Amino acid sequence: MPRTLVVAIVALWFGLIAIFVEIAPFQSPWPQQRYRLDGAEFMALAGGQVDGSGLRIETEDGDHGALLVRGVDIADAAAWPVLRYRFESLAPTLEVAFLYRRADSTGDVRTIALTRGRGDIGTIDLAREKEWQGAITEIGFAIYPVAQSVPAEHAFRPFRLSGAEFWSPSWAGRLASVSTEWSGRRAWSLMSISALGPDNGAVRARSPVLLLAVGLALTALLLLWHAPSAVARHLRVVGAGVAIAWVLLDLRWSLSLADRHAATRQIYAPLPWDERQRAIADADVLQAAQQVRQALREDGADPDRVRLLVDAASDFLRARFVYHLAPARTAPVNLTGWGSSVAVVEPVYFAAFEKNSPAYDAADGRLRVDSGFSVPAKPLIDEPRLRLYRLGEAKP
């Protein structure tokens, strides 16, 4: 292959990478200034222990995570757009958020979800965060259980904060932050079943798949343009490129799958199957469902044969509540409405999880569905998060 063609292909790929990484051409290749903060300089609200230059967190706080903060004196946030953070032994069941307080609004704590880097180190380009501006007085890290897919009680494992570092703007900082986004550790979320990429927080980098596809297509065109007759040779080159690109993407996905699976194994591998089904992120909904079934039995009703209207604070909670109540004869009120619940001769029950409407009027013993419609009701469970009523006059 002629040397000029090789140079053109290499230049093409460098150019594409620069475009996809969004490198500012007039920035310094390396950071001119660095502001290093040792982990030991941070203060943990609970369970912190200085470990050399780092901070070791041995026990979880009340929210099954940890909060690590430190005062800083950053006069202009724009001068320090790159944050590098290093955690050791951070369990795959935990997520990290960056916190900061600005001098112009010291009462507000702002948060940015961080992507966990492939190694111990992660990088974020804060220049893309519009709230990162002005003078900064305090920074910190919040470590908390992964939402949705991890039961909070099983999430925490001891870890160590080695330190953090701010960099002035540079190509290296931008490359490091995009590298963190492209190769970062991800956790399962409900979104994962539909799409990978936006499944864990904000998308902060352009698509590496598109980069590879465009790069390979332009390489093929360049080869054809240079020597239209040498198709066999071009095929071998482009075929090798496609194979390498596919394997790289697959390696990235395999590592991501391994991370997600590591979290699953940490929580569920030690448990027998019946305990696994109780160790879920919404164990409180499961407990509420069991409480409802028990209360129905105590009222003399068979939970699987009486009509049980169900409502909750959100579509998700309502659907989960219904599933945990199964095989109860549930009816989500957003689907069935209130129907003829007062007219039927059989008893009808209504359970609400984390939902205050309809309100119960204790004075006249009625549940006020709306201004023109109320139902005689007897409360069976009346707690802040969970309510259960028997509607109408019928007895079980």
Next chain:
Amino acid sequence: MIAPGVLVAYACSVVLGAALWFALAGLPRRPGERFAAAGYATLLGLLASGMLVALRRDAAGADTFIATLPLIGAAIVLLAGLGWRRARRAQPSAPVAMTTGTRLPPWAWLLFAAIAVRFAFVLDEAFLRPVFVWDAWNAWSLKAKTWFELGQVRFLDPTSWWRDSDPSAHTALAWRYPELLSRIELWLASAAGAWNEGAVATAWPLLWLALVAGCAGQWRALGVSRNACVVLAYLLASLPLLSVHAALAGYADLWVAATLTFAVLAWLRWLRDGDRAQLLLATCCTGALPLLKFEGAVWALLLTGLAILVQVPPRWRRIGLIAAVFGALLAVAASWALQLPWLALVRDVLSGVAAGDNDVSRFVAATAFFKGLFAQNNWHLLWPLLVACLIWQRERLRDRREIGLLALLLGAGLAALFCLFVFTPAAKWATSETAMNRLVLQWAPLALSLIGLLLRDVRVPARRPDALPH
């Protein structure tokens, strides 16, 4: 540890599927057919088990398993008898070599290892994690869990539920969803003797493996070289969203993907070789599609329509098309008269009731559609590679009938999705990157099949000294 009853249930299902393959296609004789038979047996066996469970509606709990076993046993005996009779009637023929006798190159074993490692991950994930994803517990598992505890009670629409005095009648958001998948879950849970979500979920990784094996076998039978089949099998197994649907078990899309792919590949084999057994397999798979998910009914109609159109002599095709349109209208009218639930769902999606508020522009929806194919991490380079192969090997679309028809079918399927997500209120699901990717998943194995067939006859000239650069 997985319960012994669950292993028995899986074994019964696979043997049932194998008996069905044996009855329809005989013993595997051609290169790749063992893989194809293994894949088809797993899928068809599980589908048939779900159908047989439906015949034991009164049983509940572990009794469902006990009550269904004799049915499965009888079906196996019957199908094996048919297969034996078919084998005896068949003309004795010279055995066809199953392999070319050469060893696989070392890199092929590396690719097999990659598939095995991926399978181990998704199997363990599915087994350990309680049912997690939304529609799994909102639609399919809710019915299965209820049926496991109470027997196969009816799920009614809300109005009927209020009117019906039967205390066993239930309702749910997904009351009108097809029920075969829930019955497969019921079959596995009853074998476990409890509502054991891990035992139920292992069906998804097994189906994933069956899809990979079945596709590899059919590609080989369609003339793709053995080494190319190994590469394509790895490519299929590496598709991220396919692994996700195996690991986070519970959605119907992987089942639709496998059933649709197996139906189409068997149909292509029939077109190519005239093997009537493959047509029967294609018919079985196509018939199962509407029982899995509503999209399955649409894909089944699309495939059936195309298959019939291909067989109609050219001079009758215009009349055939008019008859097909008339037939479709008749089917819609009959569904309306019988109040079949699929029509209400289609109406809700097209009218926007199912999608809720929607103010998405067509441009934004179209961008989201293409972003889902080309820019997200769901498919690696599948779709760009397909486009490149179609451009490069465009002559083959005309030269090779099975390639042209597969491209036409895939194009029609994707065009239907494009219209759905760009021109209807379902655009909301394209921009939210949810349902759109799941529906594309149903076509992804066929997209890879098309790549395999397009590249099947490509011969890259060997490197010659005079081809080297000077």
